[in-house]
Amino acid sequence: MRDGRFRESSALVWRKSSHSTAQGEECVEVTSLSQDTIGVRDSKDPEGPRLTLTPAAWRALAHRTKTL
Secondary structure: OOOOOOOOOOOOOOEEOOOOOOOOOOOEEEEEEEOOEEEEEEOOOOOOOEEEEOHHHHHHHHHHHHOO
């Protein structure tokens, strides 16, 4: 995991899972901050705390949540 702090940019495109409900509740959104950094936030609180992960850490997290 990285520092966890980054500036918001209107150029960022946040994406939700295609498995998200129509209401979009209880989802995370992800964006590519750079080639080496993935941003993750709560879709219910887009201005709230965010995580930054390496692509490898993001893949591991996504894989783990699929197998729960």
